[in-house]
Amino acid sequence: MSKRITVAILLLLVLGAWLTIRFARYNYAFQDREAIMAPSTTEHWAGTDELGRDRMVRVAAAILIGLSGATAAAAITTGIAACIGMLAAFGPRALESVLMFLSDAFLSLPWLFLLMMTRSLLPLTASPPQTAIATFLVLAALGWPACARAIWRGATDLRSTEWMIQGRAGGLRDRQLMRLHIVPHLRPLLLPQFLICVPAFLVAEANLGALGLGVGEPMPSWGAMLLELDNSTLIGGSYWVYLPIALLVVVLLILESLSTEVETHA
Amino acid sequence: MSLPGAIATRVGRTFLLMVFAAAGTILLVRFAPGFFSDSREMDARYAQAAQSEITAENGPRQSVASIATHEFRSWLSGDFGESRQYHVPVRELVGARVRVSAFLLAQGVGFGWMLAVGAVLPISALRSNRILWGLPFTLLLAVPTAAMATVCILAGIGGPVLVLSLLVAAREFKFLRGMLERAWRSPHLLQGRAQGLSPRALVSLHIIPNVASQLCALTTLSIVTALGALVPIEVIFTVPGVGQLAWSAVMNRDLPVLVAVSLLMACVVAVAGMISTRDFTLGTA
Numbered sequence: 001m002s003k004r005i006t007v008a009i010l011l012l013l014v015l016g017a018w019l020t021i022r023f024a025r026y027n028y029a030f031q032d033r034e035a036i037m038a039p040s041t042t043e044h045w046a047g048t049d050e051l052g053r054d055r056m057v058r059v060a061a062a063i064l065i066g067l068s069g070a071t072a073a074a075a076i077t078t079g080i081a082a083c084i085g086m087l088a089a090f091g092p093r094a095l096e097s098v099l100m101f102l103s104d105a106f107l108s109l110p111w112l113f114l115l116m117m118t119r120s121l122l123p124l125t126a127s128p129p130q131t132a133i134a135t136f137l138v139l140a141a142l143g144w145p146a147c148a149r150a151i152w153r154g155a156t157d158l159r160s161t162e163w164m165i166q167g168r169a170g171g172l173r174d175r176q177l178m179r180l181h182i183v184p185h186l187r188p189l190l191l192p193q194f195l196i197c198v199p200a201f202l203v204a205e206a207n208l209g210a211l212g213l214g215v216g217e218p219m220p221s222w223g224a225m226l227l228e229l230d231n232s233t234l235i236g237g238s239y240w241v242y243l244p245i246a247l248l249v250v251v252l253l254i255l256e257s258l259s260t261e262v263e264t265h266a
Numbered sequence: 267m268s269l270p271g272a273i274a275t276r277v278g279r280t281f282l283l284m285v286f287a288a289a290g291t292i293l294l295v296r297f298a299p300g301f302f303s304d305s306r307e308m309d310a311r312y313a314q315a316a317q318s319e320i321t322a323e324n325g326p327r328q329s330v331a332s333i334a335t336h337e338f339r340s341w342l343s344g345d346f347g348e349s350r351q352y353h354v355p356v357r358e359l360v361g362a363r364v365r366v367s368a369f370l371l372a373q374g375v376g377f378g379w380m381l382a383v384g385a386v387l388p389i390s391a392l393r394s395n396r397i398l399w400g401l402p403f404t405l406l407l408a409v410p411t412a413a414m415a416t417v418c419i420l421a422g423i424g425g426p427v428l429v430l431s432l433l434v435a436a437r438e439f440k441f442l443r444g445m446l447e448r449a450w451r452s453p454h455l456l457q458g459r460a461q462g463l464s465p466r467a468l469v470s471l472h473i474i475p476n477v478a479s480q481l482c483a484l485t486t487l488s489i490v491t492a493l494g495a496l497v498p499i500e501v502i503f504t505v506p507g508v509g510q511l512a513w514s515a516v517m518n519r520d521l522p523v524l525v526a527v528s529l530l531m532a533c534v535v536a537v538a539g540m541i542s543t544r545d546f547t548l549g550t551a
Contacts, residue, residue: 105286108532110494120516121298203410210412252408
């Protein structure tokens with residue numbers, strides 16, 4: 001799929017989610033006590049959950065919250081990784097060893113286990129927006145090691161290029177070298193790293209949420225909705241209960257396709 | 267670097283990583299809110315004086331150094347400390363669950379690999395529609411572990427082994443396909459095809475020997491992938507394994523169990539990493 005089509009589909013999805021929330025009669029936390037676990041009706045197009053909350057509105061809000069949180073976290077993580085990768089590549093040897101050891105140390109534990117451990121040790125009884133911020137900040141803070149390694153690898157290749165030596169011999173300062181030569185050359189590496197992080201963070205949030213460590217109720221998120229689904233009372237309900245998972249898979253497929261496309265052309 | 271030197275460096279680095287993992291876990295838990303709360307402090311039957319004694323009793327254990335020393339001593343004694351949550355030695359707690367998780371891991375990785383290899387061999391040899399045939403795996407790759415497990419429970423089909431197998435198969439299929447597609451396009455294979463070698467002979471004589479070392483690295487990576495997925499799978503399917511124990515330990519600030527599980531996981535990842543890299547042979551060549 002071409003990059004433009006993928007971006008267009010993603011934007012349409014986001015626009016659809018925004019319009020759903022904008023023109024919905026209820027907000028995502030409103031509980032319609034007369035319509036508990038209701039099937040699809042004209043009032044609730046995708047039915048309601050076990051608390052009578054409109055599923056369509058909640059899924060739309062989850063799309064916006066998930067995508068904005070994951071995008072922000074991916075931007076932060078890519079920024080941290082770029083700084084660490086470049087510091088390791090262009091700094092003193094000792095610093096390089098320390099930073100790469102640090103990234104290895106973070107990579108020595110399975111990603112989800114590390115996330116779960118860190119997230120659970122932060123306050124769990126905060127307000128829903130605070131839990132959302134904490135969840136995505138944890139993702140941003142722990143997502144950098146693999147990304148930093150890739151950037152370090154790319155930057156070390158640049159270190160010994162002829163034009164870098166020429167630039168140094170020509171008297172360019174480190175800051176000028178960074179701005180004029182290194183960052184523009186690393187940009188094709190940074191963008192795919194950022195795009196890889198976005199779906200990875202969405203998946204991580206969904207998994208964390210399913211363990212009860214994601215965004216707090218009543219704020220909707222993919223993870224919170226998976227946790228809702230993991231409830232025996234839903235068995236035998238309408239097929240609309242699968243809507244959050246179906247849309248999550250669609251969003252992830254779009255993002256994976258976009259990152260693959262960019263990576264291939266980088 | 268000589269082979270013993272390379273091994274010593276690698277083992278030393280692994281040891282340092284494990285110390286780092288243990289220290290990180292202790293620091294995280296020590297500063298987590300609620301770590302010092304003692305259930306006895308909530309018990310109304312304890313008089314004020316008794317509660318003061320309980321607080322004083324916990325006092326010396328509050329510094330990071332004393333916690334680390336206590337943990338280290340419990341490791342030296344061989345019981346790895348006592349679980350704060352279950353009040354049993356951590357060795358007993360982890361030992362029983364390691365078997366359950368190891369069995370699940372072995373089944374998941376084994377079936378996942380069988381599925382991935384079984385699908386990738388014919389698909390990579392196709393000349394057209396390769397993307398279409400690989401679509402189920404691409405789709406599986408986009409499904410988070412927790413979502414897959416939840417769907418299995420809702421639909422009443424499959425179990426932890428199926429979810430783990432599908433997860434491993436989807437990940438490995440992606441890498442294997444790339445690897446085999448490159449192998450099929452290589453000049454010596456084209457030559458073999460032109461000479462009329464059968465696909466079976468091409469796979470056994472040319473492809474497998476060429477990709478064997480990469481397969482070894484991939485196998486160890488799939489163990490790491492499966493290890494990470496153990497937590498949501500065991501929690502959602504209520505499998506009494508290490509993943510579920512880890513989840514329960516983090517929710518209850520059970521430091522001795524957490525340190526033991528962290529070290530166990532770090533050890534498995536480090537050993538897997540050591541096996542997958544070929545630095546020893548490259549260094550001595």
